[in-house]
Amino acid sequence: MKKAPKHEPDEPLTVSPPKKWAAGVPAVTHALEYSLDQTSLRTTATTLLTMNQVGGIDCPGCAWADPAPGHRHMNEYCENGAKHINDEATGRRVTREFFRAHPVSWLNEQSDLWLNQQGRLTEPMIKRADSDYYEPISWADALDLLADELKSLDSPDEACFYTSGRASNESAFVLQLFARAFGTNNLPDCSNLCHETSGFGLHETLGTGKGTVSLDDIHQSDLIFLVGQNPATNHPRQLSALEECKDNGGKIISVNTLPEAGLMRFKNPQQVRGVIGDGVQISDQFLHIRSGGDLALFQGLNKLLLEAEDANPGTVLDHDFIARYTSGFEEFAQHARSISWDDILTATQLTREEIEEAHDHVMHAGRVIVCWAMGVTQQRQGVPTVREIVNFLMLRGNLGRVGCGASPVRGHSNVQGDRTMGVWEQMPDEFLDALKSEFRFEPPRHHGYDAVKAVKAMAEGKVKVFLSLAGNFVRAAPDTEVTDAAMRRCKITAQISTKLSKAHTVTGETALILPCLGRTEIDIQSGGVQFVTVENTSSEVHTSFGKLRPASRLLLSEVAILCRLANRTLGDKVDIPWLEFEADYGNIRDRVAQIIPGFYDFNRRVARPGGIKLPNPVNEGVYATATGKAMFTVNDWDMSAAPPGHLILQSTRSHDQWNTIPYTNNDRYRGIHGRRNIIMINPEDMVDLGLVRGQFVDIIGVWHDDVDRRVEGFEVIPYPTSRGCAAAYYPEVQPLVPLDSVAAISNQPTSKGIVVRLEPGTPPPGTKPTEWHD
Amino acid sequence: MSSIEVSVEVRVPVRTAYDQWTQFKSFPRIMNAVQRVDQIGPAMTRWRVKTGLLTKEFMAEIVEQEPDSHIAWRSVERPPWLWGQVSFRAAAPDRTVITVNMHIEPHGLSGRLPDSAKRARKLVRESLENFKEFIEGLGDASGAWRGSIHNGRVSPAEPNPPRSRVPKWPVG
Numbered sequence: 001m002k003k004a005p006k007h008e009p010d011e012p013l014t015v016s017p018p019k020k021w022a023a024g025v026p027a028v029t030h031a032l033e034y035s036l037d038q039t040s041l042r043t044t045a046t047t048l049l050t051m052n053q054v055g056g057i058d059c060p061g062c063a064w065a066d067p068a069p070g071h072r073h074m075n076e077y078c079e080n081g082a083k084h085i086n087d088e089a090t091g092r093r094v095t096r097e098f099f100r101a102h103p104v105s106w107l108n109e110q111s112d113l114w115l116n117q118q119g120r121l122t123e124p125m126i127k128r129a130d131s132d133y134y135e136p137i138s139w140a141d142a143l144d145l146l147a148d149e150l151k152s153l154d155s156p157d158e159a160c161f162y163t164s165g166r167a168s169n170e171s172a173f174v175l176q177l178f179a180r181a182f183g184t185n186n187l188p189d190c191s192n193l194c195h196e197t198s199g200f201g202l203h204e205t206l207g208t209g210k211g212t213v214s215l216d217d218i219h220q221s222d223l224i225f226l227v228g229q230n231p232a233t234n235h236p237r238q239l240s241a242l243e244e245c246k247d248n249g250g251k252i253i254s255v256n257t258l259p260e261a262g263l264m265r266f267k268n269p270q271q272v273r274g275v276i277g278d279g280v281q282i283s284d285q286f287l288h289i290r291s292g293g294d295l296a297l298f299q300g301l302n303k304l305l306l307e308a309e310d311a312n313p314g315t316v317l318d319h320d321f322i323a324r325y326t327s328g329f330e331e332f333a334q335h336a337r338s339i340s341w342d343d344i345l346t347a348t349q350l351t352r353e354e355i356e357e358a359h360d361h362v363m364h365a366g367r368v369i370v371c372w373a374m375g376v377t378q379q380r381q382g383v384p385t386v387r388e389i390v391n392f393l394m395l396r397g398n399l400g401r402v403g404c405g406a407s408p409v410r411g412h413s414n415v416q417g418d419r420t421m422g423v424w425e426q427m428p429d430e431f432l433d434a435l436k437s438e439f440r441f442e443p444p445r446h447h448g449y450d451a452v453k454a455v456k457a458m459a460e461g462k463v464k465v466f467l468s469l470a471g472n473f474v475r476a477a478p479d480t481e482v483t484d485a486a487m488r489r490c491k492i493t494a495q496i497s498t499k500l501s502k503a504h505t506v507t508g509e510t511a512l513i514l515p516c517l518g519r520t521e522i523d524i525q526s527g528g529v530q531f532v533t534v535e536n537t538s539s540e541v542h543t544s545f546g547k548l549r550p551a552s553r554l555l556l557s558e559v560a561i562l563c564r565l566a567n568r569t570l571g572d573k574v575d576i577p578w579l580e581f582e583a584d585y586g587n588i589r590d591r592v593a594q595i596i597p598g599f600y601d602f603n604r605r606v607a608r609p610g611g612i613k614l615p616n617p618v619n620e621g622v623y624a625t626a627t628g629k630a631m632f633t634v635n636d637w638d639m640s641a642a643p644p645g646h647l648i649l650q651s652t653r654s655h656d657q658w659n660t661i662p663y664t665n666n667d668r669y670r671g672i673h674g675r676r677n678i679i680m681i682n683p684e685d686m687v688d689l690g691l692v693r694g695q696f697v698d699i700i701g702v703w704h705d706d707v708d709r710r711v712e713g714f715e716v717i718p719y720p721t722s723r724g725c726a727a728a729y730y731p732e733v734q735p736l737v738p739l740d741s742v743a744a745i746s747n748q749p750t751s752k753g754i755v756v757r758l759e760p761g762t763p764p765p766g767t768k769p770t771e772w773h774d
Numbered sequence: 775m776s777s778i779e780v781s782v783e784v785r786v787p788v789r790t791a792y793d794q795w796t797q798f799k800s801f802p803r804i805m806n807a808v809q810r811v812d813q814i815g816p817a818m819t820r821w822r823v824k825t826g827l828l829t830k831e832f833m834a835e836i837v838e839q840e841p842d843s844h845i846a847w848r849s850v851e852r853p854p855w856l857w858g859q860v861s862f863r864a865a866a867p868d869r870t871v872i873t874v875n876m877h878i879e880p881h882g883l884s885g886r887l888p889d890s891a892k893r894a895r896k897l898v899r900e901s902l903e904n905f906k907e908f909i910e911g912l913g914d915a916s917g918a919w920r921g922s923i924h925n926g927r928v929s930p931a932e933p934n935p936p937r938s939r940v941p942k943w944p945v946g
Contacts, residue, residue: 068812068820191946199944209945216814216833220850249852320925366852401926402818402835402850419945428943539940598940615937619815621921621928622938748946 002037004092004118008111009665011674012768015717018259019669021279022232023079023239024267026668030656031082034663038090043548047085047520050547052076054609058534058544060084060166060519061658062235063410065215065538069609073270078236084658087499088518089548092119094500099125099134108505112475112731113662115500121515122552129509139556139564142512147568149465149492149510156183156444158464160454163189163423164471165412166519168532169541170585171558172418173592174578175469178566180432181441181574185425185448186463191415192451193476197377197746198408199419201386205631207624210416212405212616213369214538219244220403223365226254226283227294227389228375228752232262232669233655234411238371239266243280251284251365253358256375257291257650257722258680261669285357289348291648291725292753294376295385295637296347297355298392302336303344304359305395316363318397325623325630326394332632336391347637349722367403368393373411375650378752382743384635391632399630400618410537412659413519417535420596420614425450434595441574451477452747455739458486466493466508467565469558470516474506475660478737478749479709496561498551501661517557521546525560527584532559533606535614541599542611559585642724642755646702647685650752651730651737660731667729671773672717677764680719680727689758691716694770698761699728701736701754709736713764726756775880776891778858781873782902785910788864791872792842793915794908795860800916804908805901816921816928816937818850825893830882832856839923841931855881872905874898 035044050056054069059077061084066072077085098118104127107115124142125134137145150159161179163172179187191199199209206212218224218241231238242252243266254263263286267279274280289297309316322329341352348355362368370389376382390399390406398404410416422431425448432443449457455477457463466473466487477483487493490508497503498518504511517523523530523546531543556564563582570576580587586603593602598614605612617623623630642648653659654667654676666673670680679699681691691697695716701709711733721727730751741750784791794800798811798819809829812820817836822829834856838846842864848857858876865871878894909915920931930938 189946194946196944196946199946203942203944208940208942214814216818216820220833222852321927324929325927397925397927400928402815402833416945419943420941424943424946426943431943596941613814614940615815617938617940617942619817619928620935620938621930622933622935624938624942746946 001039001091005114008114010766010768011665012771013675013678013715014673014771014773016671016773018671018720019261021265021267022262022669023236024269024274024279027079028269030668031079034083035086038086038092040091043089043091044086046547047089048075048077048082051081051085055543055545057085057520057547058413058542060088060413063165063413063416063537064235064237065536065540067215075270080233080236080658083663085520087116087658087663089520090119092117093551094118094121096123096125096136103132104134104505104507105132108502112502112660113665115502115505116661118500120499120551121497121513123515123554125513127507127511134513139554142514143565143568146467146492146494146512147565150182150569153464157186157448158462159184160186160188160449160458160463160466162454162466162468162471162473163187163418164469165190165415165418166470167418167558168414168534168544169417169421169592170532170588171469171562172414172421172423173588174559174562174566174581176422177435177439177576178562180435180443181439181566181570181576183444185427185444185446186454187423187425187448188451188454189418189423190412190471190476191419192747193749194374194412194415195377195408195410196748197382197743198372198386200746201383202390202406202408205387205390205625205633206399206406206618207622208617210539210616211407211537212399212618213407215241217369217403217405218242219248220367221245221250221369222367222403223361224250224252225368225370226252226263227370227372228256229371229373229409230256230258230260230262232260232266233653234373235409236262238409239282240268242266242282243268246280246282251361252282253285253287253361254283255287255289255294255297257289257725258652258727259286259288259720285361287350287354287358288722289350290722291650292379292381293348295381295388295635296344297350298385298388299336299339299635300341300344300348300355301359301362302388302392302395303339304356305362306333306336308363317395321397322394326632327627327629328632331634332391335634362396367401368396368398369403369405369407371407371409373409375752377743377748378750380741380743380750380753381637382748383745384637387633388635390630394630394632400621405618414534416537416539417533417541420535421592422596431595438591438594439574439576450747452739452742452749455479455483455486458489461489464491466490468495468503469562470496472501472503472660475502475731475734478734478741478751479739480731480735482739496558514561515552515555516561517546517550517555519544519546520548521550521555522548523557525557525583530557530585532585533589533611539614539616540611541606541614543606559588645689646755646757647681647726648724649699649726649728649733649736649754649756651733652727653730670719675715676729676732677714678717678728679714680717680721682721682723682725683718685723686716686718691758693718693772696761696763697758699733699736699756699758701738701756703738703741705738705740707738709738711735713761715763715770776878776894778876778878778895778898779873780895780899780902781871782906783865783869783871784906785869786913787868788842788862788870790915791870791909792862793918795845796919797915797917804904806904807897816919817923817926825897835926836923837926841920841922855879872902874902
């Protein structure tokens with residue numbers, strides 16, 4: 001294990017051509033190298049060999065589904081999962097001496113990378129209103145202080161309770177129960193920032209907010225679309241599933257503004273051909289689409305399907321499915337036929353031939369799946385795009401059958417489960433009624449704040465207490481300057497965290513660090529050793545057992561912190577056995593079983609190998625929509641584009657990064673190493689804009705409020721992005737995303753569609769010359 | 775390709791025989807060669823079958839299913855190496871004729887062994903005899919799924935079947 005860095009990394013930027021394939025032996029070596037930098041060989045072996053196994057630790061990384069018990073590899077993880085789990089299992093510690101040596105204002109100047117590399121938080125800390133330092137505080141005093149602040153509010157709606165996808169089902173359930181018993185639905189969550197758009201689009205059209213496909217469906221599909229998604233970095237185990245699909249004769253079409261390495265070729269390090277061979281070609285067709293052009297693409301495909309049906313009636317569309325299970329077909333078809341090819345080709349920047357080639361693949365496929373991620377959801381037209389994907393699937397009956405369906409690929413381990421547990425600011429009455437019946441209190445009915453509304457409320461001084469269950473809200477939220485200022489207006493902010501981040505440096509007047517157990521760690525309560533449960537992107541709910549000795553004796557579990565806080569805040573006002581919940585999480589699951597549909601007999605069923613597979617109503621022939629049928633929709637779009645001299649910027653993660661936290665400054669697959677203040681621009685756009693490689697620019701966000709949103713000192717890198725589209729790293733360019741720039745209906749920030757212009761800039765002081773390896 | 779057709783008459787009503795047949799997870803109790811069946815969804819099952827020293831796992835999709843009438847299935851590969859249908863016909867109020875039609879393309883190692891078609895036919899016949907003994911001995915089905923499947927897609931038996939009672943709110 002290496003010691004925590006004392007200084008920021010000081011490496012030159014090196015740029016080499018993007019890689020043409022992903023994973024392989026380098027993935028294994030990089031994963032082991034990072035793991036052994038963070039912790040011992042023994043701990044690395046424990047985490048990796050129990051990861052994603054029955055009775056083991058669920059990877060706290062992405063939400064990709066595990067193979068069925070008995071079908072898992074001994075090494076059932078990916079490079080990024082291995083890094084993520086050992087980033088949590090690190091042997092490095094952040095102690096009271098560390099905080100004594102570093103003022104909060106100084107810490108705030110450090111990078112996300114440096115803060116994370118300092119290691120695990122070890123004891124509760126407080127930053128008092130008149131101080132620039134964190135100092136130790138006992139758990140009892142910290143929780144009393146927070147409870148007193150909550151009790152002193154004029155209204156429960158002056159508090160906000162944020163959840164990240166790391167939180168287990170048990171802690172998420174307790175959090176929402178506490179918030180509602182306290183009297184508010186202010187439950188913003190990271191879902192608001194990632195797949196909210198998918199939830200709204202699917203719920204309206206199919207009557208379920210969840211994806212309809214299982215891992216087996218992926219394996220058995222004839223054709224899979226990967227839209228706005230980078231599996232090799234964000235859910236690498238998906239590549240193994242895609243490989244199996246290809247082995248079974250399936251084809252893949254990827255749709256992206258960036259030709260990501262993992263979309264091209266995959267070398268599975270668990271296969272001989274992945275170690276010494278060429279691996280597997282992933283994409284049979286790559287559609288290099290313009291940012292935000294996905295809606296037009298699917299409308300083009302739908303138009304072609306309708307035309308093919310007109311030419312050969314009864315041979316293209318699934319009339320039986322359309323007639324029996326759907327509504328709104330005629331209006332949809334009329335609209336789809338009316339869209340002009342000129343508009344489609346302009347919006348997508350694809351050729352008619354490319355779309356027709358994709359159409360040919362569709363026509364030869366009996367089973368089609370569409371997977372998508374942030375490239376679709378973080379767009380202003382995200383919800384109509386998801387609805388149009390549903391239209392596309394329904395035309396040929398690609399729903400409710402083996403090997404077919406809609407798959408919003410969720411990116412954080414339990415983001416889906418947290419929502420299932422009721423962490424949502426708009427929960428329906430039947431859920432609130434069930435809470436009332438079970439716990440005998442009246443939950444608030446008015447909707448609370450989502451992430452964007454929470455920032456606005458904090459900025460306006462309407463929220464005074466902000467409690468975060470995991471996560472790094474200030475970096476994940478848009479409009480960083482606005483979000484930071486909003487957070488600083490709070491009277492108290494409290495973070496239930498494992499590691500140091502900007503969440504602890506951008507604070508309210510008073511700030512609490514409430515350090516908690518990680519998922520890797522053994523959780524012992526008075527009722528004995530506990531496990532938690534999580535839900536993956538295929539709606540499988542299963543256990544996670546910690547295996548490691550906790551990073552500190554003073555860590556409490558997420559559940560324990562929340563239960564103790566709830567008990568102090570609410571006392572006898574409600575009859576909720578918080579301390580019984582803390583003692584044995586089985587008591588929480590018993591209550592979940594009473595409240596949340598599908599969780600009957602939760603404790604017994606989840607303990608079985610593989611856990612519980614929550615059925616998807618679509619696969620049961622049930623469409624719980626407004627019409628009782630799956631709904632075709634008419635989706636209009638506008639042709640708004642960046643004005644001349646401007647670009648559409650998307651934020652993107654590097655390969656060596658988990659959500660807001662980079663592990664290194666390297667982005668191996670894109671050939672970018674050493675620094676992150678770069679902007680990737682198509683070489684032809686560089687010519688048009690008079691830019692040269694290595695030039696430093698300031699990036700200015702353009703929005704109708706004319707606020708000067710600017711990030712400075714970004715180096716221009718020629719990169720094969722789509723024409724007119726640029727990319728830079730998240731969260732560094734989050735300051736450019738206006739708080740009001742959200743997807744219609746879902747209110748999700750549009751981090752993949754930011755109009756920007758560039759101005760000449762200067763390199764940050766001390767920047768070393770860039771090394772170009774052509 | 776080998777085609778197999780085997781019939782057996784069981785002394786239970788057609789509904790009892792059919793309902794028992796829908797309980798795929800219980801097939802290892804009936805079929806000697808079947809070690810395990812997982813029902814992944816109403817229309818998707820995973821089978822582990824052992825014949826001699828060979829163990830084979832495969833996924834089977836139910837493409838048609840009509841209560842008290844028939845169930846048709848096929849392995850999920852393209853093209854399938856196995857497909858078939860079991861039909862139920864009431865010979866009398868308390869007697870049912872069950873007929874299994876199955877088609878197998880020689881597939882994998884087991885398909886290359888001599889007499890594979892003969893062994894498959896023997897296996898099906900034995901399984902049907904076992905089913906007869908089982909359901910006649912019990913008299914009642916151990917469960918039932920009364921939905922139907924057409925073209926691989928489920929039509930529920932009731933508007934809000936138990937398996938559709940899950941959280942349906944938007945998931946972000």
